[in-house]
Amino acid sequence: MKRVYVKEEWCLGCRLCEYWCVYSGSGEKNFPFAFDKGATPPAGIQVEEVGPVHFAVNCRHCDDPLCLKGCISGALSRDGYGAIRIDKTKCVGCHTCIALCPYGCIVSGGDNMPIKKCQLCAGRDYTPQCVSHCPNEAIVFEEE
Amino acid sequence: MKKVSTDTRYVIIGNGVASIGAIEAIRKNDKTGSITVLADEKYPCYGRPLISYYLEGMTTRDKMDYRPAGFYAANNVKLVLGSPADRIDAVSRKVWCGDSEYAYDRLLIATGSSPVVPPTAGYEDVKRKYTFNKLDDALELEKVTDGTTRVLIIGAGLTGLKAAEGLYPRVKEITVVDMAPRVLPAVMDDESSGIIRSYLENKGIRFFLSDSVEKYCDGYALLKSGAEVDFDVLVTAVGVRPNTRLAESIGCVTERMTESGRPFRGIVVGDDQQTTVADVYAAGDCTLSYDVTIKNTRPLFIQPNAYMQGETAGTYMSGGSREKREYLPVNAGGFLGLHVITAGAYDGEPITVRDGGSFHRFFIKDNRLRGFIQIGEYSRVGILTDLIRREADLEGVDLASLVRHPNLAALGMDYVHSVLGKEGA
Numbered sequence: 294m295k296r297v298y299v300k301e302e303w304c305l306g307c308r309l310c311e312y313w314c315v316y317s318g319s320g321e322k323n324f325p326f327a328f329d330k331g332a333t334p335p336a337g338i339q340v341e342e343v344g345p346v347h348f349a350v351n352c353r354h355c356d357d358p359l360c361l362k363g364c365i366s367g368a369l370s371r372d373g374y375g376a377i378r379i380d381k382t383k384c385v386g387c388h389t390c391i392a393l394c395p396y397g398c399i400v401s402g403g404d405n406m407p408i409k410k411c412q413l414c415a416g417r418d419y420t421p422q423c424v425s426h427c428p429n430e431a432i433v434f435e436e437e
Numbered sequence: 438m439k440k441v442s443t444d445t446r447y448v449i450i451g452n453g454v455a456s457i458g459a460i461e462a463i464r465k466n467d468k469t470g471s472i473t474v475l476a477d478e479k480y481p482c483y484g485r486p487l488i489s490y491y492l493e494g495m496t497t498r499d500k501m502d503y504r505p506a507g508f509y510a511a512n513n514v515k516l517v518l519g520s521p522a523d524r525i526d527a528v529s530r531k532v533w534c535g536d537s538e539y540a541y542d543r544l545l546i547a548t549g550s551s552p553v554v555p556p557t558a559g560y561e562d563v564k565r566k567y568t569f570n571k572l573d574d575a576l577e578l579e580k581v582t583d584g585t586t587r588v589l590i591i592g593a594g595l596t597g598l599k600a601a602e603g604l605y606p607r608v609k610e611i612t613v614v615d616m617a618p619r620v621l622p623a624v625m626d627d628e629s630s631g632i633i634r635s636y637l638e639n640k641g642i643r644f645f646l647s648d649s650v651e652k653y654c655d656g657y658a659l660l661k662s663g664a665e666v667d668f669d670v671l672v673t674a675v676g677v678r679p680n681t682r683l684a685e686s687i688g689c690v691t692e693r694m695t696e697s698g699r700p701f702r703g704i705v706v707g708d709d710q711q712t713t714v715a716d717v718y719a720a721g722d723c724t725l726s727y728d729v730t731i732k733n734t735r736p737l738f739i740q741p742n743a744y745m746q747g748e749t750a751g752t753y754m755s756g757g758s759r760e761k762r763e764y765l766p767v768n769a770g771g772f773l774g775l776h777v778i779t780a781g782a783y784d785g786e787p788i789t790v791r792d793g794g795s796f797h798r799f800f801i802k803d804n805r806l807r808g809f810i811q812i813g814e815y816s817r818v819g820i821l822t823d824l825i826r827r828e829a830d831l832e833g834v835d836l837a838s839l840v841r842h843p844n845l846a847a848l849g850m851d852y853v854h855s856v857l858g859k860e861g862a
Contacts, residue, residue: 299857301850343846350845350857359819362458362748363741363767366484366496367503383500385490388769389741390819392778396856397817397843404774405495437859 294375295436297338297411297421299349303431306340306347310423310432314338314351317414317422335400337411338423349423349432352377352398352411360390360399360410368407374419381407445470447754448532448539450522450683451547452476453485454740455721457503458747459545459754464512466755472514473539475532477521480572481509486740486770488575492603501572522548527687527714543716543754546684546704547747550677550722550738555591559653566671569600581670582607589658589668591650593620595768597674598633601642602772604672612643612666614658615675619646624768624779626787629810632796636775677738679703679723689714693725693734701725703736708761710750718754720746729763729826730782730807737764763826778818781808781825790840799840804831817843824848 311334318336319327338351354377361369361377368383369390384407390399391408400409413434414421424434447463449456452474460472476482483501490496509516517534524533525544532539552568560566565581567574582588586608590597593615601611615622619630620637634644645660652659657667681691681704689712690705703725710718721743725734742764752759767780785802795813799806799821806824820843824831835847845853 298859301853341844341846343850346846346850348846348853348857353856359741362744364484365486365740366490366501383496385487385495386771387486387490388771388776388778389767391815391817392767392769392780392819392822393741394817394819395823396845397820399819400816401776404771404776435859 294354295413295434296354297351297413297424298433298435300431300433301346301348303429304340304347304349305429305431306342307428308334308340310338310349310427311335311340313422313426314411317417318409318412320416336409337398337400339400350396350398351423352394353396354411354413359393359395363389363393365389372415374413374415376413376415376419377410378412378415379407379410384408443467443469445755446540446542447472447545448541448543449474449545449547450532451545451549451721451723452478452482452516452518453547453549453721453743454482454503455547455549455743455747455750456545457482457508458744458749459547459718459720459751460512460514462748462751462757463755466752466757468513470542470755472512473541474509474514474516475520475522475534475539476516476518478571478573479519481516481518483572484740485570485572486599488569488572489599489603491572492575492579493606522683525683525687525717527717530716541716544718545747545750545754546689546712546717546719546723547721547743547750548680548683548723549743550679552673553676553678554673555675557650557653562655563653563671565669566673569596569672569674570677575603578604578670578672579607585609586669587667588612588670588672589614589666590672590674591615592674592676593617593644593646594623594674594676595621595770596676597672598637598772599770600672600674601637605640605642605773608670610643611641612645612668614645614648614650614660614666616649617646620644621777624766624777625810626783626798629796629798629812632812633772633775633777637772640773677722679736681723684712684714684717684719684723687714687717689717689719701735703734705734706746708749709753709758710746711753718750720750726764727762728765729828730765737766739767741767765822765826767822775812776815778811778815779809780818780822781806783808783810788836788840792841797840801831801836805829806831820845820848 316327482503587610692700704719726737785800785807839847
């Protein structure tokens, strides 16, 4: 399947990917509206830094997804594109998936709110916004 | 892969998530064999831990089903509801539910666990008494509680406190009694437990710890300490025991003696989830799980394990194989707005980080992370769970960074490349 990969040698650490990710998940048409209610990153992607090196981390949509297998409500599932998706109407925000994800790629949505994670921008025709808006082409969407 | 004939008959006793894991795994290998699920409850599989969220109004009945409508049909599963298995004959390979007979080639026992109700004087005469493990418990509690109800909960473990949370917005008063000196005794140390207790006390929940019920009287409970607690509804949540009767009846080994001389009860299984009886597998709460933090088996009543064990069982039942799974205790959940995640064992040197109102404690032994307790705000703690599971050497790891905010960079760039690169995940 196609996954999002990061080329750390090109990552500037600008964190634009994090903002585009919030926008993507918001479902809003216009970019600024996504932040009207005070939404802030991280959502499905987050930039880490170590010394001068930066790199973005997002869901691996693992072959053995512990988040999905540990979910208490059945809110997580894999779609036809291979993306691990969250059904926001089923998630109760218990955070078992946060406790299990080995890469720390699931983010709390707040008390009793559904979690947030990368869905490969399923709602944007599977065009990951972090990839298409990375100014330095440091994030790519490729087959393994 | 072992060859499995195309008409293999799979029978699964139990319809919790272990059963779902098994169905999904079997169907990956075997599209044609027949699968029959014998469920004692009258509902398709639902997320059991959701019952507190249901009472609290955080989910609805139609959102609790663990898989979408049509799941059983799509997987060609015959689901027999309200039909608890009562007998197995492992020689003729048959299971009975009353007069109905089901022949199997591979059997999965996923009978779960049942609440323990300690014998207490006067208990039988308590009119409105419940346990808190199944949907019917929640549906009954929903009926019998209102804004005037005073609830007494026996047990301050995860189940007792989740019951308290679920009932909190519905009832007038909640009192929790536990023999242990602290709340969440199995997953918290003294200090972290104190934080949870204070938080819940500030919400109006009353605790009697290091105490127990001497006797239930008319409308009140008399505690060993001499205190009297008035109540209208009683919820007993002191723990569960694995349902091993059926497995025992066919000669499965259903306990392991520990060094302390006290047996751990639960069906003994191999890495393939097969019991000591050929072609009979077991998964979930009814089994003993291999806990990587103690390097031995023990009861681990947590839902993620149930699914994964069911999946492993289903894989082997249908002729497949998989890498051995490492289990460990992991618990996550909120208590009236205070969120908690714990994992592993607490036998190492503690490192504590306090950050605003949040509390993070890590246990390190032999340069390895053994366990952690997170209360309040936290992020990316699965990175830590994974370190415990892998028993990763912390040599070269930026521990100071890791305990502030778990991150992959702290584990070194070689590790980052191994998991984020194309060879990873």
